[in-house]
Amino acid sequence: MSYAKSTFRHPSLQPNQLGYDKRAYEGALSTLCAGCGHDSVGAAIVQACFEANIEPHKVAKISGIGCSSKTPAYFLGKSHGFNSVHGRMPSVATGANMANRDMIYLGVSGDGDTASIGFGQFAHVNRRNLNMLYLVENNGCYGLTKGQDSATTDVGSVSKKGQANPFTAIDLCATALEMGATFVARSFSGDKAQLVPLIKAALRHPGFAFIDVLSPCVTFNNTTTSTKSYDYVRDHVAATGAIDVIPMQQEITTDYQPGSSHEVTLHDGSVVHLYKGDVDLDVTCKVSAQEAIRRHQLEGAVLTGLLYMDPQSRDFHQMINSVKGPLRDLDEAALCPGQKALDAINASFR
Incomplete structure (x- = not known):
């Protein structure tokens, strides 16, 4: 039996500022x-890419292996894509990013692809602060191979197989903070109102942005x-607060109740406005974020929302002082600068 995705859309469907309607950001029919x-x-x-006015052809979506890594086929069908080897998505993302820094890189992974076979690569892409959004669809099991416990399964958690997991879980947000990520958030797939602005903020962040989505x-x-x-998750969720992402030169408006708030201005002039629910959390302080995660774990709660953002983030290109623009745009003079330039490089290593 075959299925075809309907092309019907409401005739009053409004485009975004670039003239794209939401169909331009959709993908194939899901088989999940x-x-x-x-x-x-x-x-x-x-929804996030549509609202953020991102051109679909400027996005490179990269994944590994697993149910989660299949999902890039189901969104941004007019974007670039690469489905890599199990656990090796960070290497492919790094290579692509080094070759063309002008693209927007969106890596989609799972708890097995990231916390097990890809754990080493996950650690290094964090510490290099590669400019990308790394999103994990975390379900605590290997759904593609019949539900075995994954490395993020909590101690005592019992899946369909009926046996309690005896091992300590890896907290991916705590790991990302420790390894050097400059944007860390957690959300829930059933909370679109929270997840969409988190994705919009992460896509604008200059550096490694990590979102763990339960x-x-x-x-x-x-x-x-x-x-x-x-x-x-619904019964135990606790949120750091609600956020807005306000593009540069756009008036700040919100439906949230007034209270403790915090603003972070991004490199392009956009503002991330956090309406804090946890008054003890300073989202610009890594130690505060680590303490908040641990405190809620001990209370049996799942902390979601924006956990940490470094407003002074310097991405990998800035760290290594790489060339400006994509490598494909370099001419012969830039690629072969001559003997004097080579002598200077060699002298710098003596």
Whole structure:
């Protein structure tokens, strides 16, 4: 049996500032299980890119292996894409980013692809502060291979197989903070109102932006005894607050109740406005973010929202002083500067 995705859209569907309607950001028909949280994440990415006025052909979406790594096929169908080897997405993203710094890099991974076979690569892409959004669709199990526990499964969590996990879980947000990420957030696939602005902020951030999205597996890990289930996350969620992303020169408006707030201005003049729910959290302080994560873990709560952002972030290109613009645009004079330039380089190593 074959399926075709409907091309019908409401005739009053409004385009964004670039003239694109939402269809330009959609992809192929999803083959994931009905109700899978990953599809909600994909819908949030579509909405975020549409609202952020991103040109689809300027996005490079990269993934590894797993249910999560299939999802880039289901959004941004007019973007560039590369489905890499299991756990090796960061290497491909790094190479592409070095060759063309003008693209927007969106890496999509899973808890197995990142926290198990790809854990070493995840650590190094963090510390290099590569300019990309790295999004993990975290369901605490290997959904593509029948639901085995993953490295992010909490101690005592029981999936469909009926056995409690005996091992300590890896907290990907805490790991990202420790390894050098300059933007760290956590969200829930069932909370689109929170996830969309987080994605918009992460796409604008100059450096490595990491979002851990709890995305329950409806087939293997959505039991009442699983800490990654819809019910558990909804019952135990605690948010750092709500955020707006205000583009440069746009009036700040919000529907949130007034209270403690914090603003961070990005490199392009846009402003991330955080309406804080956790008054003890300073999102510009890494230690404060680490303490908040740990405090909520001890209380049995899942902390979501913006956890940390470095307003002084310098991405990998700035660190290594790479050439400006894509490598394909370099002419012969830039690629072969002559003997004097070579002598100067050699002298610098003596």
